Amino acid sequence: MESVREADELWYHLLYSGNKEQLKSYALLNMRFLKTIVEGVSVCYLRCILDAVRSQVLDWDIEQLYGMLKQSVHVVTQDPSQLAVEALLWLVPFASTGALSLHQMMNGKSIGSTSSHLSEFLRQAYRCCVDYRKPLLYPNNIWLNLPVPPQVTMITSPWSSITRAVSTPDSQHLIVCEGKMLHFFHLPTKTIAKSVEGRKISQFPILNLKL
Amino acid sequence: MSSLQTRTYTLPEHYIERFGETVLRTLKSSIDDHVTQIQNSMFGPLGPGRTLEHPGDIVREAHSHLSNFRRLMGALGMAQAIDSDFAHLLQIRELITRKVDEVPGGRGARHQPIVVTGREGAGKSTLLAQVFTYAPEWLVENSERDGVIRIVRQCGQSPSSNFASELLRSLCIQIAIAHGLEAQLQRSAAAHELSELAICFQELLKLRNSSSDLLIILDDLHHLQSALQSSALLGWMPWNLPPNVYFICSVALEAESVLSILRSRISTENFVCLGECETSEAKSFHQGNAILSMVQCKLRDEKRTLTPSQWEFVRQKIKLSGEEMVRVVDQPNEPNRPIAVESELISSENMTPLFANLLATSVLSSWESFYVPEYLPTSVSQIVLTILDDIEECIPYALVRRICTYLTCTKYGLRETELYNLVQETLLSQVWPAMTNLKMNTESSSTPDPFEYPRSTASMWLLLKAKLNPLLKEYFVQGQLYFNWRSPKIATAVRERYLIDIGQLRATHQELTNAFYSSFSEVRRDELLTPLNTSHIDYNHWKREERNGISERSR
Secondary structure (H helix, E strand, O other): OOOHHHHHHHHHHHHHHOOHHHHHHHHHOOHHHHHHHHHHOOHHHHHHHHHHHHOOOOOHHHHHHHHHHHHHHHHHHHOHHHHHHHHHHHHHHHOOOOOOEHHHHHHOOOOOOOOHHHHHHHHHHHHHHHHOOOOOOOOOEOOOOOOOOOOOOOOOOOOOOOOEEEEOOOOOEEEEEEOOEEEEEEOOOOEEEEEEEOOOOOOOOOOOOOO | OHHHOOOOOOOOOOHHHHHHHHHHHHHHHHHHHHHHHHHHOOOOOOOHHHHOHHHHHHHHHHHHHHHHHHHHHHHOOHHHHHHOOOHHHHHHHHHHHOOHHHOOOOOOOOOOOEEEEEOOOOOHHHHHHHHHHHHHHHHHHHOOOOOEEEEEEEOOOOHHHOEHHHHHHHHHHHHHHHHOOHHHHHHHHHOOOHHHHHHHHHHHHHHOOOOOEEEEEEEOHHHOEOOOOHHHHOOOOOOOOOOOEEEEEEEEOOOHHHHHHHHHHOOHHHEEEOOOOOOOHHHHHHHHHHHHHHHHHHHHHOOOOOOHHHHHHHHHHHHHHHHHHHHHHHOOOOOHHHHHHHHHHHHHHHOOHHHHHHHHHHHHHHOOOOOOOOOOOOOHHHHHHHHHHHHHHHOOHHHHHHHHHHHHHOOOOEOHHHHHHHHHHHHHHHHHHHHHHHHHHOOOOOOOOOOOOOOOHHHHHHHHHHHHHHHEEEEEEOOEEEEEEOOHHHHHHHHHHHOOOHHHHHHHHHHHHHHHHHHHHHOOOOOOOOOOOHHHOOOHHHHHHHHHHHHHHOO
16 A cells, blocks of 8 residues: 555644544544555554554544454454454444444434444445455344453553542543642543642631632 | 767567566466465464454554664764764674573573663664674574574564553564464463563473574563563562573663563673763763764764864763763862763763764754854753754744644654644644734835744744754554654653643643544545544634635735
């Protein structure tokens, strides 16, 4: 594949331009991009890219994609064309609402309940499977799925006790109050961004935290 | 007189035809042999689409890195190669050719990797390129081995060498192919975890037959990224190597974390330190002399020379930055001491081979014999600023800024066609409309326009390329040629000049995203790669309009 360099530069610039929506729709949840990387370089490289992205951005779709890759890495290494099938196998339960079969779901109206990026990604995967020239086995039902690990990501807290916590609107920071201190915790890198201490006058612990 | 006559030779009949047929036949038979050999060898009866996939990628990758190293070697001119200080090269030779019995630890101790450290621009890559070139001679004369297999990677200069696990994977595959170890090849091609790959790598180093030596060279180890903590980053490195395996890597002095891990595991005698590792007063004198001799050699390679007065000026300026520090230190006042140490560090930091190279090629080569010099840049960033000032006088600012920021922000640089298209597109959409507006406003006045930019894209591109040439390097990524800044120091200087705040940086990344996305979505499998299509950004309508406008005006 000759466009590996374009794909490689694409995700890099998307990550550093801070545009998360485009990062997901152009690169990470884009079937064409994934196929280019997997066939041009390797699955190992795709996982490295996802690691690099996950260290800067915390996002549900990306974590789901990472989980799916982790489960299906052996299959995809042996045959890169199975990537679309694996996506359908593992990720459909998160995008379906009430449709009875895959065909129905793909031809129905836009799902919109969980995330549009994921459903668009699954739609692309479906189209890949349907348009594939050689015989390919893919699942047509949505009610019989492989069990997915329930937790997406885990964060250990560096403090002993936390009384209140609230997340910022972009879900990248967690504002945590521990006694009289307020900490700004950056979730993707799992580091403390800033700590603010209450003034001496207010000896009372913080009771409520709302954004 | 007869010797001046031109002689004509006639070939025998049908010679050309027979020659052509023989060449074609030989080519066909050798290609057929090779294809059957590959299909019958390690990949078994897989389909034709799959057989050549792994070797194709790895071969292209290996070739690109090898070519880059050869280019580095070729960039070293004749005079520089003869005159340079060979101490480090001889030190590495000593470490490599030392027999196992002579190792102080006795028979049990095996030899360890060799680490080359130095600041950015101190010449680590050049030293590694020299080792790469001369290693077969050193090793073959030392023992009765068959030959040396050399594997080279420059971390951060291709997609497969950005991340630790991917780099290990490609190394394992290459070693397995080079030695014909089929099982290991399958296993390393399927592996994806760093720990698994590390085990694979160690096994490969032990399992390979000992009839040939293996030399692995990794340049710029600090560019290697990994999702793991930095302490586990180098967990895959083999600390004790088998007897006929040699591992040389280079690390920049600024990468503290990587360097500390290496120092803790490898004995100090395996460290080759380039340039300044300790600061002392006498060293700054020697540094100045070394820089001057490097400048002289480079000028001789460029076939230029300076008049004696110009030489005196250069010598004074370079020695001055070293001498000043000595004078300050000699003063008895205590408060001056910390300042002296700091500025001594600054000046010795700048006296690198990169600085000498840039000074000779860009600044001193353009001094005419009647030129009386007044100013000499004393650091790499000052040289970059001087060159950029010079360029901005004859090429529109918008164009220079765009090209410089794009080159700084991309990972691997840009191809020549992409740069040319950028020039064309910027001129058509931004520069010429602005110029025509200016002209229309000042049409009434009779004074000529002071800034007459060249009218054609090609001439502007050639001018820009010639002016930027000292700062750029050309190298291969995945088999294609790219232009990029010669050193990260230059990229930093450019960034400080054009990309001051993060908003501009993000905007540049966004523009690059749009450009790469449009070219990525246009490329089909069978098509040849189209150059970076920047016309898909906002300027699409400009381009069409202005092209019509210009064609009318030129009539």
